[in-house]
Amino acid sequence: MAIARFWREIKQRYKGIGVKCGNCGEIFFPPRDICPECRRESYKKMDEYELNGTGEVITYTRVEDPHPEFEDLCPYVMAIVEMDEGVRLTGHIVDVDYDDIEAGLEVEASMRKLGEDGPEGMIYYGYKFWPIDSRRGE
Amino acid sequence: MKTKDDVGIKGYAGYVPKYRIKPEEIGDCWGEDGKTMGRGLRVESKSVPSPDEDVVTISTQAAKWAMKRAGIKGEDLEAIYVGSESHPYAVKPTATIVAASIAASPHMTAADYEFACKAGTAAFQTCMGLVSSGMIENGMAIGADTSQGAPGDALEYTAAAGGAAYVIGSEDLLAKIKETVSYTTDTPDFWRREGEKYPQHGGRFTGKPAYFKHVTNCTKKLLERTGNEPDEYDYAVFHQPNGKFPVKAAKKLGFSKDQLEPGLLVTHIGNTYSGSVPLGLAATLDQAEPGDKIMVTSYGSGAGSDSFDIEVTENITDVKEKDVPTIEEVTSNEEFVPYSVYAKYRDKIEGGR
Incomplete structure (x- = not known):
């Protein structure tokens, strides 16, 4: 990944910052410049909006033929998570047994290493998800 | 070092990775009596970070929870110091990444500390000094590590991963x-x-x-x-x-x-x-x-x-009611791994994919 591109996306990746349409109130993640519904009405009204970081698993799968970046983690779980604000994100589910995952599982975002450009290159951090109760003694 | 009357802790939290390995597993690999080794060191298991965890991720999680306990926002922090001997970069501060992840950037000062196992408490003292002198209202001191032990070295029985973050300030102290x-x-x-x-x-x-x-x-x-x-x-x-x-x-x-x-x-x-x-x-x-x-x-x-x-202080009672896990809760989610998985996770397998 290009350094500049990652740097531009730091707010999204570390903090889950999307945008809210100032016209209709719809929330978007990743951020968009224009609301697809309100179009010109939303021009210059797309304000930064921080997702609260919690949501629920819509669907998930275990990956056993990994992307080269994630070989150390194999097998790992990818899921589509619907955040409380309604937006859907794709992300890893970590620190949980595959058998304990189900649609509707409540999860929260935590920052993890997403990858790196080899041992000399930049390290990329961003959100992954874990069950909301996994660190609360439940 | 003399402190002012009111300097102390406003919020705190810790994070420890989920994986664990037992001394028996380590001993089995190297032909040593791991159980006896563990008994001698009084260590029954140690934490192991996942390959996607490092000092940045451990510090960030602890920092988020500590801020929640303190009831402050990132922008309320004017200093962040991260003490560790396993900073992911040799040059490029851990503290700036942590600061960005908790929205403390940009009007703040930050630096990484290194003093073997006491870099975290060195960060405490720095924040105390800045608060006591009136230079800042709130600072964050973090101590975190994903410590290293060479394969076969006695350090392997104990070198573990985890960290904690503290909000240091002068008001509403717990x-x-x-x-x-x-x-x-x-x-x-x-x-x-x-x-x-x-x-x-x-x-x-x-x-x-x-x-x-x-x-x-x-x-x-x-x-x-x-x-x-x-x-x-x-x-x-x-x-x-x-x-x-x-x-x-x-x-x-x-x-x-x-x-x-x-x-x-x-x-x-x-x-x-x-x-x-x-x-x-x-x-x-x-x-x-x-x-x-x-x-x-x-x-x-x-x-x-x-x-x-x-x-x-009496504020500890209110702080405990906030929805932040205790250390006992954080460490209760554990999964034991064999030496082979530990070696992979800790990047001890040369030439691995």
């Missing part, structure tokens, strides 16, 4: 830090040369002239300064390179095993290096009541100790 003293010398008991992957240590030299000398002298100085006797404290937290050293140092100084018990985490999570004392203090605060007194002494090879005289 605990006042009433005094801090340090004891620092040039002692070559443990080191890692620039560019080297694993540290070297002086074996038994790490005991008497290193850990015990610094921990006891520093603690004695604190007791002398405060005029307190060991039995006046409800709790004591010492650096925990293994389960044996802190108990022995405590006994020598006149502290009891009961005073140590809540903060003695090494038995189950191993030595979390810069995270050791901050996590031990966090576990102690989890149990503390208003008015309780806590004595804390860290140790970092190279070598030095920092001691703190801490008194818990």
Whole structure:
């Protein structure tokens, strides 16, 4: 990944910052410049909006033929998570047994290493998800 | 070092990775009696970070929870110091990444600290100084590590991962830090040369002239300064390179095993290096009541100790009601892995994919 591109996306990746349409109130993640519904009405009204970081698993799968970046983690779980604000994100589910995952599982975002450009290159951090109760003694 | 009346802890939290390995597993790999080794070190298991965890991710999680406890936002922090001997980058601060992840950037100062296992408490003292002098309102001190031990080295039985974050300020304190003293010398008991992957240590030299000398002298100085006797404290937290050293140092100084018990985490999570004392203090605060007194002494090879005289305030009760996991809860989610998985996770397999 290009350094500049990652740097531009730091707010999204570390903090889950999307945008809210100032016209209709719809929330978007990743951020968009224009609301697809309100179009010109939303021009210059797309304000930064921080997702609260919690949501629920819509669907998930275990990956056993990994992307080269994630070989150390194999097998790992990818899921589509619907955040409380309604937006859907794709992300890893970590620190949980595959058998304990189900649609509707409540999860929260935590920052993890997403990858790196080899041992000399930049390290990329961003959100992954874990069950909301996994660190609360439940 | 004299502190102002009101400087102390506003929020705290710790994070420890989920994976664990037992000494038996490590011993089996190297043809050693791991169980006996573990018993000698008083370590039943140690934490292992997942390949996607490092000092940045551990610090960030602890920082988010500590801010929640303190009831502050990122923009309320004017300084962040991260102490560790396993910063992911040799050049590029961990602290800036943590600051961005908690939205503390950009109007703040930040730096990484390194002082073997006491870099976290060095960050405490820096924040205390900045708060006491009136330069800042709130600072964050973090101690975290994903410590390294060469394959087959005795360090493998204890070198673990974890960390804790503290919001240091002067108002709404859950605990006042009433005094801090340090004891620092040039002692070559443990080191890692620039560019080297694993540290070297002086074996038994790490005991008497290193850990015990610094921990006891520093603690004695604190007791002398405060005029307190060991039995006046409800709790004591010492650096925990293994389960044996802190108990022995405590006994020598006149502290009891009961005073140590809540903060003695090494038995189950191993030595979390810069995270050791901050996590031990966090576990102690989890149990503390208003008015309780806590004595804390860290140790970092190279070598030095920092001691703190801490008194818990009535605010601890409110803080406990916030939805932040205790150290016991954080460490209760554990999964044991075999040596092979540990070796992969810790990047010990040369030429692996």
